[in-house]
Amino acid sequence: MYGSDKVSEDAERTAFRKAEKKYKLYYDDSSKSSRKKKQPKQVDLSDVLDFKSILDSYNQNGQLPPGIVAVECGFKSPVFLLENHPGFYFIPGALSMEEQSKWIRESLTSFPQPPNRTNHNAFYGPIDDLFSAVKEKNVLLEEESSIGSLDLGASSCTSNEDAHRWKFYEADIATLRGKTCKSVKASVLLRKLRWCTLGLQFDWSKRNYNVSLPHKKIPDALCQLARRLAAPAMPIGEEFQPEAAIVNYFGLGDTLGGHLDDMEADWSKPIVSISLGCKAIFLLGGKSREDPPLAMFLRSGDAVLMAGEARECFHGVPRIFTDRENAEIASLDLQFSHEDDHFFLEYIRNSRININIRQVF
Numbered sequence: 508m509y510g511s512d513k514v515s516e517d518a519e520r521t522a523f524r525k526a527e528k529k530y531k532l533y534y535d536d537s538s539k540s541s542r543k544k545k546q547p548k549q550v551d552l553s554d555v556l557d558f559k560s561i562l563d564s565y566n567q568n569g570q571l572p573p574g575i576v577a578v579e580c581g582f583k584s585p586v587f588l589l590e591n592h593p594g595f596y597f598i599p600g601a602l603s604m605e606e607q608s609k610w611i612r613e614s615l616t617s618f619p620q621p622p623n624r625t626n627h628n629a630f631y632g633p634i635d636d637l638f639s640a641v642k643e644k645n646v647l648l649e650e651e652s653s654i655g656s657l658d659l660g661a662s663s664c665t666s667n668e669d670a671h672r673w674k675f676y677e678a679d680i681a682t683l684r685g686k687t688c689k690s691v692k693a694s695v696l697l698r699k700l701r702w703c704t705l706g707l708q709f710d711w712s713k714r715n716y717n718v719s720l721p722h723k724k725i726p727d728a729l730c731q732l733a734r735r736l737a738a739p740a741m742p743i744g745e746e747f748q749p750e751a752a753i754v755n756y757f758g759l760g761d762t763l764g765g766h767l768d769d770m771e772a773d774w775s776k777p778i779v780s781i782s783l784g785c786k787a788i789f790l791l792g793g794k795s796r797e798d799p800p801l802a803m804f805l806r807s808g809d810a811v812l813m814a815g816e817a818r819e820c821f822h823g824v825p826r827i828f829t830d831r832e833n834a835e836i837a838s839l840d841l842q843f844s845h846e847d848d849h850f851f852l853e854y855i856r857n858s859r860i861n862i863n864i865r866q867v868f
């Protein structure tokens with residue numbers, strides 16, 4: 508997925524790729540010449556499975572579309588299974604509004620903190636307190652001096668991974684110094700935050716878990732939530748052991764290409780995947796990219812489990828919706844209505860966060 512943006516010509520022609528293209532955000536050319544804001548191209552969403560409306564009609568008349576099964580698992584709504592995709596579980600509205608707001612806050616504040624790694628590590632090294640820096644309108648500056656310099660002394664080194672060469676400064680200091688050194692606003696870094704890893708750290712370049720990288724345990728409250736959600740997909744008598752998690756951050760136009768998550772040792776254990784913020788389209792394919800995928804909406808608070816055979820199925824996120832009508836985050840807005848929460852609100856109105864939790868061994 509990450510780091511594999513180049514798609515070969517053959518892959519371009521697969522059924523999975525066609526579906527990605529169908530739902531991806533394109534802009535209307537007709538508005539190009541005018542000064543009007545670019546308008547997203549209309550896309551036909553009639554084939555997108557909508558578990559919210561399926562749940563509504565199930566609650567009203569007990570009926571389900573063909574191929575969908577409902578199971579009571581002790582959540583506030585039934586869990587939906589797909590006959591054609593054994594091992595896939597959809598839990599609509601699995602998280603309360605309070606839980607959604609808690610995990611959005613954590614995803615923006617504590618989760619990207621070192622030693623957890625983010626996509627920014629490779630270029631800037633570890634970045635502390637990004638979200639506070641956004642609130643303070645700070646700017647990240649590259650220290651003027653490099654190797655062997657006086658003010659960095661022994662702590663400077665050639666690799667960006669280890670060098671603490673970038674530091675946040677207040678905007679006015681940054682304006683003065685920004686003329687002579689590279690700078691980037693904290694708000695830009697937050698917008699470009701694409702992932703962070705919790706627990707055992709996943710190494711995207713080698714596509715494996717690097718147990719020698721420093722890491723913290725996944726927070727207890729997230730482990731408890733993941734255990735509760737994973738229960739319907741766990742082998743009888745076993746409890747899910749959350750060891751690693753990937754947090755994905757999506758802005759308008761961001762996508763997650765079709766992929767398999769096959770780096771964990773035991774595929775009988777589910778991946779627990781939680782959606783927060785703006786609504787998205789999720790594609791669930793088959794074991795080959797040639798299998799036409801099923802498209803479904805994921806809303807804030809929904810959870811998905813992928814276990815067993817579903818672990819071998821290609822999946823991805825070709826689209827998120829940030830417009831008021833389609834994003835469906837009105838009730839989430841209320842959670843961030845206090846003025847102190849302005850920055851959370853501003854972020855989540857235009858973004859989606861996915862937390863997926865894994866048992867590695």
Ligand SMILES: O=C(O)CCC(=O)C(=O)O
Nearest residue numbers: 753755768780824861863
């Ligand atoms: O964002 C999502 O819903 C899916 C994320 C995912 O598949 C992954 O991180 O492996």
Ligand SMILES: [Fe+2]
Nearest residue numbers: 766767768822
């Ligand atoms: Fe995945």
